[in-house]
Amino acid sequence: MDRISVTGITATGHHGVFEHEKREGQPFTVDVVLHTDTTRAALSDNVRDTVHYGEVSELVVDQIQAGPWDLIEKLAEQIAQAILTGYPSVARVDVTVHKPQAPIPVPFDDVTVAISRVQREHRAVLALGSNLGESRQTLQAAVRELQDHPQVRVEAVSPLALTKPVGGPGGQPDYLNQVIAVRTTLDPHQLLDLCQQVEREHHRTRTVRWEARTLDVDVITYDQLVLQDERLTLPHPRAHLRGFVLAPWSWMDPDAVLGGQLVSRLAAQAEDTPGIIRL
Ligand SMILES: Nc1ncnc2c1ncn2[C@@H]1O[C@H](COP(=O)(O)OP(=O)(O)OP(=O)(O)O)[C@@H](O)[C@H]1O
Numbered sequence: 001m002d003r004i005s006v007t008g009i010t011a012t013g014h015h016g017v018f019e020h021e022k023r024e025g026q027p028f029t030v031d032v033v034l035h036t037d038t039t040r041a042a043l044s045d046n047v048r049d050t051v052h053y054g055e056v057s058e059l060v061v062d063q064i065q066a067g068p069w070d071l072i073e074k075l076a077e078q079i080a081q082a083i084l085t086g087y088p089s090v091a092r093v094d095v096t097v098h099k100p101q102a103p104i105p106v107p108f109d110d111v112t113v114a115i116s117r118v119q120r121e122h123r124a125v126l127a128l129g130s131n132l133g134e135s136r137q138t139l140q141a142a143v144r145e146l147q148d149h150p151q152v153r154v155e156a157v158s159p160l161a162l163t164k165p166v167g168g169p170g171g172q173p174d175y176l177n178q179v180i181a182v183r184t185t186l187d188p189h190q191l192l193d194l195c196q197q198v199e200r201e202h203h204r205t206r207t208v209r210w211e212a213r214t215l216d217v218d219v220i221t222y223d224q225l226v227l228q229d230e231r232l233t234l235p236h237p238r239a240h241l242r243g244f245v246l247a248p249w250s251w252m253d254p255d256a257v258l259g260g261q262l263v264s265r266l267a268a269q270a271e272d273t274p275g276i277i278r279l
């Protein structure tokens with residue numbers, strides 16, 4: 001994993017066990033190392049595709065000035081959690097807090113606490129479809145490729161659904177559809193990148209909307225996240241209407257919920273559900 005680090009971020013804080021420390025304050029210095037994939041930023045040369053180290057440094061200063069806490073262990077934890085929450089693309093963060101003027105009654109250079117914390121895992125549901133080529137093998141290979149990513153764990157795989165094409169040019173072959181549940185430390189955009197990378201590995205092309213395809217991998221949900229930007233809409237904007245997503249999802253997880261409604265109920269209402277065969 002790539003690393004972005006900032007060292008020596010300094011501000012006055014009021015942390016300490018002693019009353020005079022809380023009253024008078026003293027300098028605290030923090031070093032952070034952000035473990036994050038910088039490939040996308042290197043391609044786009046756009047700061048929005050990476051972690052802005054200036055913003056992170058300001059967040060660290062806010063945390064030094066917050067509290068006060070008794071312990072620098074607590075301050076280090078607060079900083080680590082604030083970074084992981086604010087920046088889902090940071091997979092791991094190392095935080096070192098220095099307190100060079102700590103009230104230690106012997107000569108010393110510095111006292112530090114160094115911690116390392118990892119991004120918590122997120123739950124996502126992905127929908128796969130194929131109606132060109134050897135669809136069964138393609139889906140099997142795609143699930144394996146997703147599972148092989150170091151930041152993805154496949155938790156559940158639905159039975160295959162044989163479905164009639166919904167929308168798009170007429171005369172297309174039937175689809176095989178499948179839904180999987182994953183745990184991941186990837187952020188939503190990285191997960192979409194991975195889905196599209198797997199699609200490309202299976203020679204997916206995009207010319208006509210909803211035309212036949214060797215492989216489609218969509219992100220259906222990511223935790224409870226609601227998001228809409230130029231690349232990604234979550235939950236997937238058409239999933240609640242698609243029997244070919246809802247039916248296999250409900251077979252895999254009968255208690256699954258989408259937008260506050262049971263997926264099995266939505267599946268029963270979807271127009272294309274009557275034509276779906278469970279394989
Ligand atoms: N939740 C999502 N999952 C996958 N792609 C999404 C999502 N939200 C937005 N998109 C965007 O949709 C674009 C088109 O995706 P794609 O070519 O797979 O569409 P499609 O599968 O033909 O149609 P549909 O989006 O109706 O399933 C992608 O480039 C992606 O940026």
Ligand SMILES: Nc1nc2c(c(=O)[nH]1)N=C(CO)CN2
Pocket residue numbers: 128129130163164165166167168175177210216244
């Ligand atoms: N049966 C079926 N129909 C579709 C599918 C699909 O996966 N299965 N995907 C589409 C666009 O993503 C459009 N239509």
